[in-house]
Amino acid sequence: MLIKIDAIVREEKLEDVKKALNDIEVNGITVSQVMGCGAQRGYKHYVRGTELDIVMLPKIKFEIVVSSEEWEAKTIRAIQEAAFTGEVGDGKIFSYEIRNAVKIRTKESGYDALQSKFK
């Protein structure tokens, strides 16, 4: 089973999360700078008691594809511990099944595409 994990974390947690993922030896990471809001909608603008707008705050998105539910759990745990502050805005982690992965160099697909020969 191929599972994708998307984690949206605080900008200042980039290095901590990267280190945590490196420590558990995931075989690939994609990182992007994104904008988003959660339950607080960034923060709210009020003018004379009327809510005007939502605000998108800069966040960091990690994308990791793993090849088992064990790796899914391990990866989520590592991100959760590294990204935690306890304050609102710590972020969210989403995981879902994906259909396929293809390693362009070797033409391997599925499980094989995600294995590392460098261990």
Ligand SMILES: Nc1ncnc2c1ncn2[C@@H]1O[C@H](COP(=O)(O)OP(=O)(O)OP(=O)(O)O)[C@@H](O)[C@H]1O
């Ligand atoms: N339901 C969602 N769908 C897509 N992205 C989300 C969702 N909830 C949160 N995010 C992303 O995660 C970022 C951080 O969300 P945040 O941690 O503020 O969630 P929250 O539900 O408001 O939790 P908290 O109350 O702890 O702040 C958002 O800026 C957004 O990019």
Ligand SMILES: [Mg+2]
């Ligand atoms: Mg929030």
